[in-house]
Amino acid sequence: MHIPDSFIPITQGAVYWVIALVFIVLALRWVKNEMSEEKVPLVAVLAAGVFALQAFNLPVTMGTSGHLVGGALVAIVLGSPFAAIFVLSLVLIVQGVLFGDGGITVMGTNIINMGVIGGFVGYYGYHGLLSVTRNIYASAAGAAWLACLIPALCAAIELAIAGTFPLVPGMISMGIYHALIGLIEAGITAVVLGLIVNSRPDILDHPTGAPS
Amino acid sequence: MIEDLFEIERLAYGTSPLHRLDARIKLIVTFGAIIALVAYPVNPSVYYVALVFAVLLGLSLAISRVPLRTFLARILVILPFGLSILLFQVLFPPIPFPTETVLTELPFGVVITAEACAKASMIGVRFVLCIGFIILLSSTTRIQDLLVGARRLGFPSEFTLILGMMTRYLFVFGQMFLRVRNALSTRCFDPFDRSLPYGYRIRQLGNTIGTMFIRSYEQGERTYTAMLCRGYGKDAFLFVPKKALARSEWGTLFACMAVVIGCPLAVYLLFG
Numbered sequence: 001m002h003i004p005d006s007f008i009p010i011t012q013g014a015v016y017w018v019i020a021l022v023f024i025v026l027a028l029r030w031v032k033n034e035m036s037e038e039k040v041p042l043v044a045v046l047a048a049g050v051f052a053l054q055a056f057n058l059p060v061t062m063g064t065s066g067h068l069v070g071g072a073l074v075a076i077v078l079g080s081p082f083a084a085i086f087v088l089s090l091v092l093i094v095q096g097v098l099f100g101d102g103g104i105t106v107m108g109t110n111i112i113n114m115g116v117i118g119g120f121v122g123y124y125g126y127h128g129l130l131s132v133t134r135n136i137y138a139s140a141a142g143a144a145w146l147a148c149l150i151p152a153l154c155a156a157i158e159l160a161i162a163g164t165f166p167l168v169p170g171m172i173s174m175g176i177y178h179a180l181i182g183l184i185e186a187g188i189t190a191v192v193l194g195l196i197v198n199s200r201p202d203i204l205d206h207p208t209g210a211p212s
Numbered sequence: 213m214i215e216d217l218f219e220i221e222r223l224a225y226g227t228s229p230l231h232r233l234d235a236r237i238k239l240i241v242t243f244g245a246i247i248a249l250v251a252y253p254v255n256p257s258v259y260y261v262a263l264v265f266a267v268l269l270g271l272s273l274a275i276s277r278v279p280l281r282t283f284l285a286r287i288l289v290i291l292p293f294g295l296s297i298l299l300f301q302v303l304f305p306p307i308p309f310p311t312e313t314v315l316t317e318l319p320f321g322v323v324i325t326a327e328a329c330a331k332a333s334m335i336g337v338r339f340v341l342c343i344g345f346i347i348l349l350s351s352t353t354r355i356q357d358l359l360v361g362a363r364r365l366g367f368p369s370e371f372t373l374i375l376g377m378m379t380r381y382l383f384v385f386g387q388m389f390l391r392v393r394n395a396l397s398t399r400c401f402d403p404f405d406r407s408l409p410y411g412y413r414i415r416q417l418g419n420t421i422g423t424m425f426i427r428s429y430e431q432g433e434r435t436y437t438a439m440l441c442r443g444y445g446k447d448a449f450l451f452v453p454k455k456a457l458a459r460s461e462w463g464t465l466f467a468c469m470a471v472v473i474g475c476p477l478a479v480y481l482l483f484g
Contacts (some may be wrong), residue, residue: 004294006338010251028370040370041439042432044377049428051378052385053421055214059404059413068421077425090378097358098220099213100290100346104243105250164335165297166304173300184414191418192425200426 001155001178002095002110005103008162016158017108023085023116030082043083047090050074054091058184066181071114072122072147073189076140077196079205084119085111109158113151122147136197137190144189148182149175216286217386223278223351230276230352234461235361241468242349248476249338254331257483262337264475268468269344278351286347287340294339298332305331355379360452369449376450377435385428392420 008016031040050070060066075084089111096102102110125146129139156174159165196204224231230238245265252258273283302324309327316324353361359379363372396403396416403413439448457465 002293004290004339005246005342006250006335007294007297010247013250039436040374041377041436041444042429044374045381045432045435046428048378048381049385049424049431051382052214052389052428053424055389056417056421057403058417059410065404073425090375093375094379094382095213097346098350098355099216100286100343100350101213103250103342104246104346159297160306163307164301166300166306169304170300170306187414188418188421191415192422195419195422196426200429203426203429 001113001152001174002092002102003106003113003155003159005105007159007164008106008109010105012158012162013105013108016106016112020089020108020111020116023082024089024111027082027086027089030080031086034080034082043078043086044090046074047087050087051091051094058188060180060184064180066184068185068188069114069118069148071118072126072140072144072185073192075119075123075147076126076143076189076193077204079123081116081119081123084122085115088115088118109155113155113158117154118147118151121150137194140193141186141190145179145182145186148185149178152178213289214386214389216289217382219282220286220350221355221383223282224354224357226277226352228275228277228352230272233352233464234455234457235353235357236365236457237461237465237468238349238353239358239361239365240465241472242345244469244472245345246342248472249342252338252476252480254334255484256330256334257479258334258338260479260483261476262341264471264479265341265345268471269341269348272348276348276352278348283344283347283351286351287343290343291340294336298336298339301332301335302328359450363450363452364455372452373448373450381428381431381435384431385424388424388427392424396420 031043053070054067056067057065058067069088071084071088074087075081077083092102092107092110092114096104096107096110122143125143126139129142130136133139133142152174153171156165156170157167160167160170245268249261249265252261273280303318303322305325305328309325312323313326314323315326315329318324350358356376356379359372359376363369401416403417405413436444
């Protein structure tokens with residue numbers, strides 16, 4: 001769902017950029033203040049790792065394939081939606097400037113969709129589901145699925161506002177496609193969380209699984 | 213995408229005049245061209261602008277001696293999502309056009325109009341050119357030069373420090389990804405193999421991805437500790453010595469920017 005250049009008018013792109021920059025600054029402040037000490041380098045290196053993880057081609061049902069976005073995973077493990085914003089902004093800048101995947105004028109839009117919305121939905125979705133289900137794997141899977149679906153719907157709405165995408169057919173097609181892709185994101189996120197709980201529980205924000 | 217990373221950086225180590233040009237000029241011209249293209253209104257005169265920009269891109273490509281095949285292959289990888297949006301745009305126009313010329317009628321009441329096709333092709337031309345400019349930038353400029361250039365242009369030090377650290381480790385994890393993928397295929401594990409139960413494949417892939425996640429976290433911890441030992445702290449920044457542009461570089465910058473700004477303005481004033 002990397003919206004490319006020229007699909008969003010420059011003025012709207014600028015508005016999204018300003019909003020995205022606010023969240024990037026907040027995320028930077030979070031890394032500096034909330035994570036113990038000055039752990040900026042750690043998150044930067046983790047971002048490179050997330051970029052590599054996204055390269056795995058994963059099977060989804062009916063012959064389609066997808067790949068991980070990882071926003072929900074990062075937000076859950078590091079315990080803040082700002083972690084996802086920080087990591088995904090870095091990944092999107094690299095993808096946009098080096099590979100042309102996503103654009104320059106629309107980069108703000110993409111950061112809002114995948115980083116900000118994906119991060120907040122992933123984090124609060126996880127804690128919301130956790131208080132209901134009391135099962136960290138089910139909540140992580142549910143949150144990851146939502147963190148894939150909702151940004152895609154937002155992208156469809158933004159494209160509709162831009163006048164380049166029809167609203168209803170667009171939301172239906174983006175919704176169905178990402179609801180399918182989201183299944184793999186959900187499954188992988190739950191398995192990865194399980195692995196972390198078993199092997200490095202100390203890096204989890206809340207090792208016991210109880211909401212902080 | 214990650215397989216391309218090494219190829220891109222190898223290409224960026226070329227010696228053509230475009231490779232040697234200061235990264236600041238390339239950054240300004242590339243971003244300027246993309247902004248100018250996106251800012252140009254969607255009306256038929258955009259084709260004139262696109263033609264001039266395509267000539268600029270073609271000339272730069274010729275000077276840079278980046279193989280055309282690699283260049284086109286990298287553009288092709290990026291196209292699918294944009295093209296699918298354009299297809300929707302043609303099938304279900306989001307904003308009704310005042311006059312409609314019906315080309316064909318498909319079942320389920322879907323009507324293809326000439327206006328929708330024209331709009332889609334105008335957006336499509338801008339879209340492909342934007343990708344072309346970005347790919348030319350990354351195939352002629354090393355990542356480190358991009359960062360230094362961005363820093364010299366006034367990009368905040370905090371971002372360049374973080375981005376620099378991230379891009380350095382991109383290659384480490386790129387290699388790790390290729391090794392892990394080789395290891396999986398050596399064990400004859402194919403994630404798309406339907407004879408294996410789906411749950412099993414997901415668990416295997418999840419564990420592989422989880423291992424890489426933990427390894428990159430641990431690499432981050434090690435890097436962080438190592439940097440602390442060397443005096444990294446709150447006030448650390450990426451030191452970039454100042455460097456003035458030579459007169460010929462100013463000339464190139466002004467010539468390119470004259471095209472990038474002048475051409476769309478002239479076309480807009482002449483043809484509307």
